[in-house]
Amino acid sequence: MRTHFWPNTSLLCVLLLTFAGTQNSALGADDLIIGSNAPALDIEHWVQDGSGKFKQVTDFNEGKVYVVEFWATWCGPCIASMPHLAQLQKEYADKGLQIVSISNEDLETVDEFLDRKLQAPVQDEEGVAPTTYRELTSAYCLTTDPDGSAYTDYMQAAKRQGIPCAFIVGKDAKIEWIGHPLQMDQPIKAVLDGSWDREEYVKVEKAKAEIVPLLNAAKFDEAMKLIDLVLAFAPDMQMQLLKIQVLGVQGKSEQASAELSKILSTDETGEMTDSIGWNIFRMAKDERLPDNSLVQTTVAIGEKTLSKVQQKRVKASLSDTLAHLNELLGNKEKAIALQTQAVENASGRMKEEMTKYLQELQGVAEDEEGEGEEEEADGEDK
Secondary structure (H helix, E strand, O other), X not given: OOOOOOOOOOHHXXXXXXXXXXXXXXXXXXXXXXXXXXXXXOOOEEOOOOOOOOOOOOOOOOOOEEEEEEOOOOXXXXXXXXXXXXHHHHHHHHHOEEEEEEEXXXXXXXXXXXXXXXXXXXXXXXXXXXXXXXXXXXXXEEEEOOOOHHHHHHHHOOOOOOOOEEEEEOOOOEEEEEEOHHHOHHHHHHHHHOOOOHHHHHHHHHHHHHHHHHHHOOOHHHHHHHHHHHHHHOOOHHHHHHHHHXXXXXXXXXXXXXXXXXXXXXXXXXXXXXXXXXHHHHHHHOOOOOOOHHHHHHHHHHHHHHOOOOOHHHHHHHHHHHHHHHHHOOOHHHHHHHHHHHHHHOOHHHHHHHHHHHHHHHHHHHHHHHHHXXXXXXXXXX
């Protein structure tokens, strides 16, 4: 079974684990929280500097906005976030934004990764198509800090364990927002234009923490009110997924499918559909869904998204996810066709795993065909 961004468990459990212990209410006075002074940076290797546009950062300059993001070469979601980081840096560079991405790996490992070829280069708004990860990340500051001091000062101080993780540092050098880099568009824009309400965001974060005990107590209606309160403040992918799962637990399949459609219809790269789709597959396989409506919705939208995906790695992974979902629905022929496409676009270990699943699908199909022929023969004998 291949490994995805989310663990192979109930999405509700995953999100409970995500929220529990990471909100400000669970942190001590000395921990890094929203409104804390951003720790100074002491980074060992500055590998990229926006092609000379940015200076190395130690202390944060008043009036500028920074993103301090943590990544690693082995982290698939971190790599998937790179095009978005580059896009944000280009879009807001003239408005005072500087993105600093930090790994704690050694310089040799990072350099080796940056020289890897992109499987499916995509042109940016200027018509430039980077061919390596070094070219892709040249728009922003990419660094490595092997002694882990920055990781300690930020990730450990904020009790954050998963990467990628981004910290937005505001114009007064205080922490404004913490979360996944693919979810920071709206906060960055608001911090830059001065419309960001830090106090309101703290209230929202506290509301998130209150959702966990309500769900554990099966008080779904009360939890849903807080979920809607959070979503009214700003889009939040994890909260949207949690809402879908809670609706599913309540047996409100039509509403859950409608919410899922809203999320998936905005996905242009296929990454989000793949991650969500795999969780839908695991929940359905483990009989954690009341019916197949979410599976059907994911398949319908996912197949449209797949036709637009350009990166081979994403195309392979999404094809594999859709193949698994189609198998659950009993669509064996379509599952085989999708898995064949997945194998064609995969490489390395991913290709090996996907080939095994394709062989399993083909074997099941052959067995079913053979059983049908035997039954027909038995009927003739009779």
